[in-house]
Amino acid sequence: MKLLRYGPKGQEKPGLLDAQGKIRDLSKVVADIDGSTLTDAALAKLRAIDPASLPVVEGNPRIGPCVGKIGKFVCIGLNYADHAAESNLPVPTEPVIFNKWTSAVVGPNDGIEIPRGSKKTDWEVELGVVIGKEAKYVDEANALDYVAGYCVINDVSEREWQIERAGQWDKGKGFDTFGPIGPWVVTRDEVRDPQNLKLWLEVDGHRYQNGSTKTMVFGVAKLVSYLSQCMSLQPGDVISTGTPPGVGMGVKPEPVYLKPGQTVRLGIEGLGEQQQKTYAAE
Known part of the structure; x- marks a missing residue:
């Protein structure tokens, strides 16, 4: 299933994307x-419903973040060896963990706000993992059983705040609009292998990122298991699993960063696409 949320910001309704690409109202x-x-039992009930019995949503509504009421938005850094190299950092021996504030979450096609004074706002296409069952001290062999589904995430990052100013990465990762999620959650039964998905990102039509989840340092099962050793994960929590090479910070000979008025497009095989316009903070 492809589950989504549609409608004005703060008033999103639940929906399901049918086989013909039409939104069906689940409200x-x-x-x-x-x-x-997003629990196994709740998803089983939704699967039993004939999508044709649900009302069609007419028109072209705004698509909201695909998960509502996110409790934790946990991110993994430097999880592709070639991205670590372009960042001039060593490949981690354990997952690098940071957080995005849930106030950063927006819909997949909502705008990206360039923060006041920012000259180093960057992009990162990432595979999102949505938790469907409480996970605590989970074995890697069983970790994927705790996943409800997968989605596309743009881990927008302000590099000066992230790297050049004292403190944790979180500062550069959690600005408003820096967490576009969606367009939908694709349930795990429809994702045969989360470690074999192509992902890409373009800015103004130029392809900067073109990677595959098969080159992750730590795969999804390892990440869910690892995180569950140091925190409990609850249904609706979201994990952003790292980005392949091609971020603006790594462009040679000079880095390239986002400016107001640009268009960012990104997607993951089987999980849909996002498109954002950038604009200046007032």
């Missing part, structure tokens, strides 16, 4: 696409 069935809807 008479569930209140939202959130942790309570």
Whole structure:
């Protein structure tokens, strides 16, 4: 299944994308696409519904973040060896963990706000993992059983705040609009192998990132297991699993960063696409 949320910001309704690409309204069935809807039992009930029995959503509504009421937005840094190299940093021996604030979360096609004074706002296409069952001290062999589904994430990053100013990476990762998520959650039964997905990103039509999740340093199962050793994961939590090479910071001979008025497009095989316009913070 492909589950989504549509409608004005803050008023999103739950929906399902049918086989013909039409949005079907789920609001008479569930209140939202959130942790309570993403458990195995809740997803099984949704699978039993004939999509043709649900009302078609007419027009072209805004698509919101594909998960509502996110509890934790956990991110993994330097999880592709070639991205670590372009960042002039060693390949990690254990996952590098940081967080995005949930106030950064926006829809997949909402705009990206360039922060005041920013000259180093960057892009990162990433595979998102949505948790469907509480995970604590989970073995790697069973870790994928705790995943509800997968989605596209743009881990937008302000590199000066992230790297050049004292403190943690979180500062450069959590600006408003820096967490586009969606367009939909694709349930795990429809993703045969999360370690064999192509992912890409373009800015103004120029392809900067073109990678595959097969080159991750730590795969999805390892990440879920590892995180569950140092925190419990709850249904509706989101993990952003790192980016392949091709970020603006790594462009040679000179880095390239986002400016107001640009268009960012990105996608992951089988999980959909995003498109954002950049604009200056007021």
